[in-house]
Amino acid sequence: MSRSSAGIVLWALVLAPLQNVWSKDDCGAAAQDCVAVGHWNFSIELGLGERTDPLVNAKSIPLVVIPQFSYYGKRFFLDDLDLGFTVAETDSNSFNLIASPGYDRVYFYRSDLQNVFVSGLPFSSDAVSVGGIPANHPPTLAAPNAPAAGSPSAFPPRSRRITYLAGPEWTFKYAGVTGQLDVLHEITDQNQGNEVRAAVRAPLLRADGGLTATLGFTWNSAAIVNYYYGAANVYTGGSAFDPFVKLAYSRPFAKRWRFNAFAEYERLAGAIADSPIVAEHHVATVFVGCAYTF
């Protein structure tokens, strides 16, 4: 059993006795953040928006038609590409064990499944060209007469596989503020890296939704940073701390329809931004549209 698996089991053993204490909540059909147990939920976002791609020569990722689905059992849940198990839950706290895909692959492959659920159906299955070389080429060494290290065209093309990270997740609510902390470890044996995700969301206009602000960060260990943005003898980055801020407005306007608009700005750490295949120091996302729930 790997260290990460042992850690997950340890978390489950520690938190399992609390499940009887933390199982009471007042969720109902009318509550916006509640879902029926044992039912599939499907929705689709329709609108106009885009997410910038920080890679060299990469085009922005369009946000037009985005399907979303989820299934929540009594404890098990599937939420788009995330899956998890709720160890303990109350109205104000939730402890889950989750598995979530590594995010950065979306910048390299338009066909990545996350791009279906983040940006809609991909218009092409091609990998993003990095420095003029398709990123899904098998790994090759730079030729002796290759351009100097540090230039994008010196970067050896290689594939970046789908990865999953797993670990405990704590979500809390206090005085209208929602917070979340994930401590994850890569479990698909691609980079063995670690990732910490944390965010807090606060309502700005109304306590029950409306305009909200979210502050958060993603911390990636050097192993993950180099899996995506590094190359031996060309570039090696350290760990990366990427903070982000998001403003979102959401309001229902019909029985199954909801208006959504948001703008998000994520600052990329130097360990990522300094890579020769990265052109931008940030990722910006904007979207205006509607969600229809089936």
Added chain:
Amino acid sequence: MLAVAWIVAGHCGLARAMATPAVPTDPIRLELSPRLCTIGSKEAQCEIRVRASWHAPHDESLCLVIVDRPDIRRCWEHYSEGTFTIDLTFSDDVRFQLKDPALREVLASETLRLIREAVRYRHKRWQPWNVFD
């Protein structure tokens, strides 16, 4: 003295026996099949075929009606049993009644129950890294 007591007790026993009402006749029985309909959380109505049957110890003249559904009525004259089958669509309990032909007295009644699936809810997980959450 003992004889007097015996006579008094005997009279009391006789009086009690005379006061006992006669054995009642069997009531008219009304049965529904099925007796309940279960619907899911997303269904608003139940649509089923219901069979109502009645039995009486003697010939009767009566009518089968459904409460709050004046359009539905089936009557029999001088029958000791009867059956009525109907396709129903309903969103609440349905009460069947057997009444006299003048529809004044309720002779028997039975309820077709509507059972809604009990839905349990739980908190949906917040996904800060989902652009739409």
